[in-house]
Amino acid sequence: MDRREIAGLLAYMGRVDPRTRRTDPGELRDQVDQWQELLGDVPLNTESGWDARTAVRTHAVSSPYPALPVDVARQWHKHSADRLARHTDPLPSADPDDVESWRAELLGTRQAVLTGQRPPNEQRAITSGATVDPAVEARLRAIGSVIPPKVRAELSRFRPTRAAREAAAVEGRPDPLAVRCEWCHAPAGEPCRNRRMGLDGDARGNARRATPHPSRLDLATAELQRQETAA
Known part of the structure; x- marks a missing residue:
């Protein structure tokens, strides 16, 4: 002033x-x-x-x-x-190889925002709060999932383990990956492993199995029966 x-x-x-x-x-x-x-x-x-x-x-x-x-x-x-x-730097129009001009334009934009000569360049942020956009909420109600069924079917061949778990949940079958495997000690949510032990007691292999160990399926079946009884 x-x-x-x-x-x-x-x-x-x-x-x-x-x-x-x-x-x-x-x-x-x-x-x-x-x-x-x-x-x-x-x-x-x-x-x-x-x-x-x-x-x-x-x-x-x-x-x-x-x-x-x-x-x-x-x-x-x-x-x-x-x-x-609230300002997000826009891409300068100066040649990126001209460091001085690039920097001068960037700082000039910030100074203009700081002094009120131009509005801030605001970008919509990704939020993680509880509020959901009404349009997004309506879309989720319509398709029932963040991933539409058609896209989910296309992805199933790239993630067979997840697809098998989702199919088991839909059909009401026990999910082996919901419990810990007592045979190979795979934690819940992780597939079973083919563990081969050497003569010295150390593991010689740790490859993932396409199917869970039978004992793990038995544990999952027992857990599902227990939950149904409790309900």
Whole structure:
């Protein structure tokens, strides 16, 4: 802000909070000098929604103390930092091999966002919250799964273990991978292993089996029966 804008801001502040009004020409000059010293790089207003008069009014209704120039400066820096935090650097148009031009354009864009000369380049973030977009929720209800049945069928040949587990769940059959295998010690969710032991007691092989060990299927059957009985 220049001296004229500072004087106008002080006049507005004097109307909002009469305690800050100065009538003596010397005191008023000193007040303008003090405010311009701290707010010389702070704009009076920008197209991004910043207005120093709003900052003065906000302070007047939220604090029992008269506004100081640092109070306005802090609100401006908070406003500009929030804008920069929402900004995603666009791809510079400069030649990437020209490092200086590339860097200058990138920093120039950030400075323009920081000072309110241009809006931040915002990208929609991937969220992991509980809120689901209504359109996505309706689509999931329609197809019953994140992966449509046709696509799931196409993928089944690339992941036979998962396809077998899904088929077992649909048909109400026991899922061997739902329990730990006591034979090869494969944890729940992992396929069984062909473990060959050498004469020294060390494992000589650890290849995945296409089918689970029979004892694991027995354990899964017993667990399914137990759950049905408990239900």
